[in-house]
Amino acid sequence: MPHSPNSPSDLRLLFGRRLREERRARNLTLEDVAEKSGLNWSYIAQIERGERNIGIDNIDTLAKALNVDPIDLMRHSSSY
Amino acid sequence: MPHSPNSPSDLRLLFGRRLREERRARNLTLEDVAEKSGLNWSYIAQIERGERNIGIDNIDTLAKALNVDPIDLMRHSSSY
Numbered sequence: 001m002p003h004s005p006n007s008p009s010d011l012r013l014l015f016g017r018r019l020r021e022e023r024r025a026r027n028l029t030l031e032d033v034a035e036k037s038g039l040n041w042s043y044i045a046q047i048e049r050g051e052r053n054i055g056i057d058n059i060d061t062l063a064k065a066l067n068v069d070p071i072d073l074m075r076h077s078s079s080y
Numbered sequence: 081m082p083h084s085p086n087s088p089s090d091l092r093l094l095f096g097r098r099l100r101e102e103r104r105a106r107n108l109t110l111e112d113v114a115e116k117s118g119l120n121w122s123y124i125a126q127i128e129r130g131e132r133n134i135g136i137d138n139i140d141t142l143a144k145a146l147n148v149d150p151i152d153l154m155r156h157s158s159s160y
Contacts, residue, residue, distance in 0.1 A: 011139060
């Protein structure tokens, strides 16, 4: 069944956690990623907390800003 | 930079192609996937063609409906 805005998918929550992990692993602030991606820093913060249903185009944009494969933002990291 | 609605990301186009591949590999129609996912069949058709910026919650929903890892919908298949 589709997810309601009040019940974020597991994938959404995983993506947010992994995005934060990869950002911090690069010692980047939200502002740094905002500058690299062209997205608003508060929007990125909401994504990291799983509060927004990010679209696939912005998944691509954020992955490129962090120089990471988008796939790696959707699976549990083996390096932590 | 963020993507405009008129310039779908590479990831969006890849996802659409892979979704169609995996659906056809299971001999499922758009209507079958609509029934399994609770999403509208014409919406799914637009996703397959890369015409919609699908949200991560619906990526999760469609992957579950096809019983495929969402990661496998975001990388080129090695089995075709």
